[in-house]
Amino acid sequence: MNDIVDLFTINDYCSGLNLSALHPLVSVINLNDGEWSVNKKAGAVRYHFYAAFLKQGQNCILKYGRQNYDYQDGTLVFLGPGQVVDISNLDTNIKPSGHALLFHPELIRGTHLGNIIERYSFFSYELHEALHLSLKERQIVLDCFDKISYELSQNIDKHSKGVIVSNIELFLNYCNRFYDRQFITRDxxxxxxxxxxxxxxxxxxxxxxxxxxxxxxxxxxxxxxxxxxxxxxxxxxxxxxxxxxxxxxxxxxxxxxxxxxxxxxxxxxxxxxxxxxxxxxxxxxxxxxxxxxxxxxxxxx
CATH class of the missing domain: 1.10.10.60 (Homeodomain-like)
Incomplete structure (x- = not known):
């Protein structure tokens, strides 16, 4: 049986793509810049932080439980601490694509977002319950990612954490709106x-x-x-x-x-x-x- 590899830190995930985290507790990643460097013995990975993946370009197949899920361009997938994703069938010959927002529970501890994070129930959805974005919604998501990425690229000061966490909360609030739209359109x-x-x-x-x-x-x-x-x-x-x-x-x-x-x-x-x-x-x-x-x-x- 293949091992389950625990991703405790943001850098644990980034190192699997030969990338470096922008911050130990939060990072926005352009997956197109990465190359797979995964443990060959790993059959699955367990996340210990929050993650939102925006799929762009080629279709992507992820396995959750016993099922494979095929994600089209513009799909947004959420994972929360404790969730396990099967990577035993990962094709490392296909270059990763899209964007990812990763943030650790320690980043939001004691903040307003930390107090209400349970309200964003989509972090506990299964993979096949992903969010399918329109072009306009996708641009809003990318704008939020850009704001967080910009702040991470600046010199850290006393306002940095507040601004970053506020932008993460803004992104999550937009996702609540988009899920409401998805529920309606699938009436x-x-x-x-x-x-x-x-x-x-x-x-x-x-x-x-x-x-x-x-x-x-x-x-x-x-x-x-x-x-x-x-x-x-x-x-x-x-x-x-x-x-x-x-x-x-x-x-x-x-x-x-x-x-x-x-x-x-x-x-x-x-x-x-x-x-x-x-x-x-x-x-x-x-x-x-x-x-x-x-x-x-x-x-x-």
Whole structure:
């Protein structure tokens, strides 16, 4: 089995391209200037920093898990600390192309961006959930990279870190906007995901799976549709206005309302059928959403 090589620093990545990092904690790289110099025994690499890769020129194939993903010109791929990418099939005869922004968690620690970095959920998306840019969007990304690169090329002063981190945050905010656009332009496909989600959720409860395995989780339904939990959650939020967990709870309560009309079932039995380990947790959730306890709701109707 090939080894997993850990990329702890920005320079660990750069050295694999025979390049030098502009800064130990952050760098903007023109991949066209690099040449592959990877460890022949390496089957995969694990990133310990944040990375955004803008693909330009020839198609690029990356392997994530057991699948290959073919990236066209203008694709933006994000990786976060802890993610592993398979490089066992990397063709080192093809010259790398495109641009990369790399920044270490230590750079943003204690900054505004460091406090909100979890909001940029696309760092936890899987590779096949990449961002596909228009020509105009691509230019905006390159402009952001140019600003960061310019600042890195200047003499370091007390303002340098703030300016660099602010420009990284600006870039990430643009990416949030671009992902919103991508969710909208793929509306018909997204609706298929929502329909499948709702159907699977209903089946999970009505077939008795909830009683056996507990309340359904977001990751369960994301895995069913071969999506990362973060991408799936963001898609559900864009289409329904609710988070994936809110949507699950909403459907659970709607199903509970139907079950409450069955006089042969106790409230506790209904709670167990819906996946609650403790009936009082079901009662508390039902009352918070409906305004009445399950028993009161049954009496009123």
């Amino acid at each position: 018909s496909a997204n609706l298929g995901v929502i329909e499948q989600f709702e159907s699977s959720l209903n089946a999970y409860i009505r077939t008795g799976k909830a009683r056996k395995e507990g309340m359904p989780s977001v990751s369960h339904f994301a895995q069913e549709q071969h999506l990362s939990p973060n991408y799936f959650g963001d898609l559900v939020k864009k289409e329904t206005g609710k988070s994936a967990m809110e949507f699950i709870r909403y459907r659970v309560i709607e199903i509970a309302k139907d079950k409450i009309f069955d006089p042969d079932k106790t409230i506790s039995e209904i709670a167990y059928e819906l996946g609650f380990k403790h009936p009082q947790h079901f009662t508390r959730l039902f009352k918070s959403k409906v305004g009445y306890s399950p028993s009161d709701y049954r009496m009123l109707n």
